Amino acid sequence: MPSFDFLLQVPSSTDNLAMIRDFVAKVGEKAGFDEKEVTKLALAVDEACSNVIEHAYGGNNANKEVRVRGSFDAEQVVVEVVDTGRGFDPGQIPVKDVEQLVRERRSGGLGWRLIRSIMDEVQYQMVPGEKNELRMVKKIRKGA
Amino acid sequence: MPSFDFLLQVPSSTDNLAMIRDFVAKVGEKAGFDEKEVTKLALAVDEACSNVIEHAYGGNNANKEVRVRGSFDAEQVVVEVVDTGRGFDPGQIPVKDVEQLVRERRSGGLGWRLIRSIMDEVQYQMVPGEKNELRMVKKIRKGA
Amino acid sequence: MANAFNLTRTEQDGAVILALSGYLDAHTAPQFERAIEVEFSGGHTKMIADCAGLDYISSAGLGVFMSFIEDIRAAGGDIKLCAIVPQVYQVFDVLGFPEIFDIVDAQAAALERFRSGAATKEV
C-alpha cells in the first residue's frame, strides 16, 4: 500500500477545532480505523491543537496558523501538528494525577496525558526560529 | 473584519472529493453563507477539483496533490484550486448547451458552466513548470 | 462520510425504478453509469430515477443522464426523474435539464407517464 498524505491549515482559533477533528477523523477512516479508534485519534489531535492555540500562540489569533498533516500507510497513521509560536519542553510538564489537580482546583493538565494514552509514539521537536512540531503515531491493529 | 485563511491538500483521487466539499462548506459557513449558498460553493469547488483529478493529472494518482485554499473577509469568499499537472486554456472550451451535448451522447462538458454560473469571478492562471491555479470568488450578499 | 452513494433497484408495471441516495459525484457516478448500462443492455428501457434520497449531484452525475438518454429514447424508452429535493433540483434547473428530461414529483406520476405513453420530450 502506498502512503497517503493530507494537510489542513487553519487560523489559530478554538472555533476551528471542530474542523480539525473532522479532518483527522476522515484520515483515520480512510486508514481503516473503526469508529472508536477514529474518535480517539481525533481527540488526541484536538488536545495537541488546543495546546498550540492556547500555549504556543497564547490564545486565538487569526494571523497565526495551526498546521495538521495526516498520513497513513498499511501500518500506521502519522499526524504532525506544526506551529510557529512559543516552544516548550514536554519533559518539564509536571506529572500530576487527577486527584491532585482536583485538590489544586486546576482546570488543566490532562491534555498530554490523553495524547500519550491514545497514541503509540509521541515526539516533540523545536526548530528554533522556524517551527515546533509534534509528531504522533498510531498503529493500525488488524482485526482489533 | 480581518481575513481568514484555510488550506486543504489531499491526494488526487475522486475518493477525496467529499473531504474537499466538507472543507469548503465549512469555510463558506464561517464566512456567513446560508445553506443554499454553501451547497453551491461546494459544488463549484467539487467541479474544479474533479477537473484537476481527471484532466490535469489524468486520473486518480496518490502521488499528486490537489490543493484548495479558502479565505474570506466581510465581502467575499475566495477559493483557489492549485495543481501541478497539465494546464489548459479555458478559452478553448467549446460552448455547447445541454441539448447539443445530449445529441452527441456526451457525459461531460458541464463543469465549467456550473463554476461560472455559481461564482462571481473565475480566473485561470498557468505558471509553466510550477503550477496551475484556478481562482474563484463569490461575493457575500448581505441579507440575501 | 459525505461520499456514500447508494442505489436500489425495483421493478413495477414494466418499469425499472432505480432509487438513488447519498452523493452522486465524480467518485460515485461510475456506479450509477454501470447500473444504467446493465438495464439498457438487458433490454429494460423504461427507467425511473427516484431521487428522493439523493442529497447531492455534480456534473459527473448529470453526465450519466445525458449520455444515455438519446439511445434509450431511440429504443422506445425513457429515463424519468422523480422526487428531486430542492437543493439538487437547483442544479438540474440551472443547466436546463427540465427542458430535456421528464421530471415529476413522485414515482406514481412517473409510472403514470409511462402508462399513458405521454409524449417523450425531444432534443
Next chain:
Amino acid sequence: MANAFNLTRTEQDGAVILALSGYLDAHTAPQFERAIEVEFSGGHTKMIADCAGLDYISSAGLGVFMSFIEDIRAAGGDIKLCAIVPQVYQVFDVLGFPEIFDIVDAQAAALERFRSGAATKEV
C-alpha cells in the same frame, strides 16, 4: 457543524439539572464553566450534569468538572454525572474520573443519591 454545544437548565427536588449536548471542547468549555459559576454563586450546590446528548468531550471540558468540584463539595453540594454515552465515558474512564466523581446511569439515580444523602466521594 460538529462544534455546537448546548446547555439546558431545569430544577428538580432542589437540584439543578444541566443537560449537556453536542461537543464540549476548548471552544465551548467556557460556556459550561460560566453556567456552573452562575449556579454556584447563586447558592445552588446540588448539580446534575446530564450527558445523554453529549457527543464529545476533550480535556478542556473535563477541566470544568475538576476545577469546581472541591468548592462545591466544601459547600455541601456535589456535581453528579449521568447518562454518559460509551464513547464519552471512555475519556472519563481513561483519566480515572469514576474514582472521583459520582457517575450514575440516569437522572433519577442522580436525584436519588442527593435525596438519600449518599456519601460524596472524596479526593
